[in-house]
Amino acid sequence: MKKFFTAVLAMALLTALPGRAETIRIGFQKGGGLLTALKRQGAVEKAFAPSGTTVRWIEFPAGPQMLEALNAGSIDFGTTGAPPPIFAQAAGIDVVYVGAEPPPVASEAIIVKPDSPIRTVAQLKGKRIAFAKGSGSHLLLVAALNKAGLTLRDVKPIFLGPSEARAAFDGGSVDAWVVWDPYLAAAQKSYNARVVADYTGLLQANGFYLASRAFVQRSPRAVATLLEQIAQAGKWANAHREEMVAMMAPQVGVPPDVITTWLGRQTAGVMPMDAAIVANQQKVADLFYREKLIPRPVTIATQAWTWRRQ
Incomplete structure (x- = not known):
């Protein structure tokens, strides 16, 4: 050092x-x-x-x-x-x-709780998704939806910063959360959150x-x-x-x-x-x-x- x-x-x-x-x-x-x-x-x-x-x-x-x-x-x-x-x-x-x-590839992701029925980006249609407006998470969600033939108009964006989004995710008031590390790693540890999509195969x-x-x-x-x-x-x-x-x-x-x-x-x-x-x-x-x-x-x-x- x-x-x-x-x-x-x-x-x-x-x-x-x-x-x-x-x-x-x-x-x-x-x-x-x-x-x-x-x-x-x-x-x-x-x-x-x-x-x-x-x-x-x-x-x-x-x-x-x-x-x-x-x-x-x-x-x-x-x-x-x-x-x-x-x-x-x-x-x-x-x-x-x-x-x-x-x-990044895996250090930002769309996540859901382990018992969520959502397993693909297409299944996000109509769902409430928390993310920080104008952030890298905004891009990840747009790019993932675009690849699945959807747009932001097909989901219900909930604009929240990481702390507020974590509370919403924890309380079940959103169906998915898009976030970056270290918040992502913390959510995976705390909730055993499941990744629906990261930047793999998307616009870098x-x-x-x-x-x-x-x-x-x-x-x-x-x-x-x-x-x-x-x-x-x-x-x-x-x-x-x-x-x-x-x-x-x-x-x-x-x-x-x-x-x-x-x-x-x-x-x-x-x-x-x-x-x-x-x-x-x-x-x-x-x-x-x-x-x-x-x-x-x-x-x-x-x-x-x-x-x-x-």
Whole structure:
């Protein structure tokens, strides 16, 4: 652990910003993976210390709220799933894609209770389904329904955040729940929840690191330094799962075995925004427009920033 953060600090010293000091405001979610780990260890603060730059961490319940804060100028940098920046673009928010995470397959799912008669996506027709509006779960549900020949108009969407949705799922007021890890892993442990569908065989959805246009234009080297921190943390995290579990369990507030399940279903890291990633995100945006979930088409390529790795 100590060797890892020493290496990260050494790399940061090579890339840290010269010039005037500033404050970088980073938005994160409770189940925010690498950002949660980096916040706990203070590695980002160490990276920017030589330049006098300070770091503030601001927690959000989900991606849409984070992007509202980005638009308002309350944060500079954050991470979300694929849908929130598309909804943000459609609302006129000038969000910039600066990096991408490997797309999840099994770390987000449509789940039902073990005694539910629902076993296929087609059987969701007419059912009450809880999910966070504008989140990655929104995309998963739309993509799964689309493959089954259905749309959101064929089900009864119940827009709830993870905490409220868990209560609704527990109390039986919804028939299914679409959610991401670690909430998914926790539900599987608590309820023996059964997966109806995950991203297997569907349009893939990257996670994204996002920044305000003002931050990218003002401090491109700071953006690159943040991404290098995340990349190095990802390499270490993939090779040291047990230590990641021990680090994240108290921070996220769920049992270690839930964190183990979550981390075992994903590959940590960050990649530059290349043509393939941009094209895939454009497919997500086009799907949302066809389904009338956004009021106008959006273009991803104009919002992508190229990270040139050291």
